Amino acid sequence: MTLPVNIDFDNLKPEEFEHILPDLFASGDGKVSQDPRLKKFLAANPDCAALVSDLEIIAETARSLFGPVAEPSDRVWQNIQAKLQEDSALASIDDDYIDPDAPID
Amino acid sequence: MNCQGQQMSQVPPARPHPGLFKRNPPIAGEAEAIEAAKRGDGEAFAKLYNLHKRRVYTLCLRMLGNVSAAEDMTQNAFLHLFRKIESFRGESAFSTWLHRLTVNLVLMQLRKRGLNLVSLEETINPEDDAPRRDFGSRDRVLAGSVDRVALERAVAALPPGYRMVFVLHDVEGYEHNEIAIMLDCSIGNSKSQLHKARLKLRELLRNPSKLPQSPLPSAPAESAK
Numbered sequence: 001m002t003l004p005v006n007i008d009f010d011n012l013k014p015e016e017f018e019h020i021l022p023d024l025f026a027s028g029d030g031k032v033s034q035d036p037r038l039k040k041f042l043a044a045n046p047d048c049a050a051l052v053s054d055l056e057i058i059a060e061t062a063r064s065l066f067g068p069v070a071e072p073s074d075r076v077w078q079n080i081q082a083k084l085q086e087d088s089a090l091a092s093i094d095d096d097y098i099d100p101d102a103p104i105d
Numbered sequence: 106m107n108c109q110g111q112q113m114s115q116v117p118p119a120r121p122h123p124g125l126f127k128r129n130p131p132i133a134g135e136a137e138a139i140e141a142a143k144r145g146d147g148e149a150f151a152k153l154y155n156l157h158k159r160r161v162y163t164l165c166l167r168m169l170g171n172v173s174a175a176e177d178m179t180q181n182a183f184l185h186l187f188r189k190i191e192s193f194r195g196e197s198a199f200s201t202w203l204h205r206l207t208v209n210l211v212l213m214q215l216r217k218r219g220l221n222l223v224s225l226e227e228t229i230n231p232e233d234d235a236p237r238r239d240f241g242s243r244d245r246v247l248a249g250s251v252d253r254v255a256l257e258r259a260v261a262a263l264p265p266g267y268r269m270v271f272v273l274h275d276v277e278g279y280e281h282n283e284i285a286i287m288l289d290c291s292i293g294n295s296k297s298q299l300h301k302a303r304l305k306l307r308e309l310l311r312n313p314s315k316l317p318q319s320p321l322p323s324a325p326a327e328s329a330k
Contacts, residue, residue: 021300022296022297022299022300023296025296025299025300026281026296026299051307054307055300055303055304055307057251058251058256058275058303058306058307058310059275059303061251061252061253061256062256062260062271062275062276063275063276063278064253065167065253065256065257065260065276070159070162070163070166071158071159071162072158072159072162072175072176072179073176075176076158076162076176076179076180076183077151077154077158079180080150080154080180080183080184080187083180083184084147084150084184084187087188088145
């Protein structure tokens with residue numbers, strides 16, 4: 001899906017707008033409401049303008065979700081430690097392993 | 106298209122992507138801890154875990170939408186990390202490497218569960234979950250602004266495929282071409298999924314009764330930031 005090159009923005013219909021909206025958001029900085037090509041259309045279609053505004057707010061708010069906001073319980077680290085110790089114990093068994101079928105020097 | 110609906114209240118401008126996790130600079134002391142961890146130093150493992158546990162866990166929580174699954178995946182990711190740390194050569198930031206590892210593990214698990222990421226659109230969006238074409242009538246107004254807690258709850262309520270693309274693009278800051286590679290889908294599919302995810306979120310935010318009652322748990326001090 002890419003933005004068609006021959007869009008008549010001056011005579012855009014809401015159905016066409018719906019079709020190209022994902023690409024409009026994906027192009028540029030995603031600020032569809034500030035796209036000069038859509039100024040006339042959005043002014044004439046307030047519901048579409050409201051939709052665009054809402055989707056922009058959602059995207060902007062999503063960026064604020066970025067960050068270390070949650071912490072795992074202590075159980076996670078305890079389990080990791082237990083597994084690592086298990087690995088370590090297995091490794092030491094491997095190191096000490098003597099092949100019973102190996103020839104005796 | 107019926108674009109009916111009232112405009113949401115404006116929220117304060119969100120801060121720009123604050124040095125995305127994948128582009129984070131190295132953390133002080135991290136390089137030494139990595140080298141020590143490669144030699145099997147347990148304290149270095151603990152340090153790396155403490156430095157990165159929140160981001161790994163938060164990523165898992167957002168992608169999986171479930172505390173128990175996110176904790177299991179966090180455990181899995183760090184075990185993978187500690188077992189494979191020798192293969193980290195420093196060609197990218199450690200956090201980038203760990204982030205990729207975590208995303209890949211989550212995707213592997215979702216694939217095992219039967220989530221077909223090749224054909225996201227057709228396979229994971231049953232009609233009930235698809236955003237409705239009717240964007241709502243004027244008498245259903247979203248009250249107040251979109252706060253983080255409400256959005257977190259709405260994201261958790263998204264179908265897995267929508268949630269995956271939304272989190273990767275809008276929260277984590279990946280580009281569509283990167284998501285397409287990660288999810289093994291087309292760029293167009295990624296764009297389409299993101300758009301549908303945002304539409305679904307709008308629908309959920311305008312109808313709070315559809316949101317799950319309990320928000321995703323988060324550390325109070327951090328979530329208040």
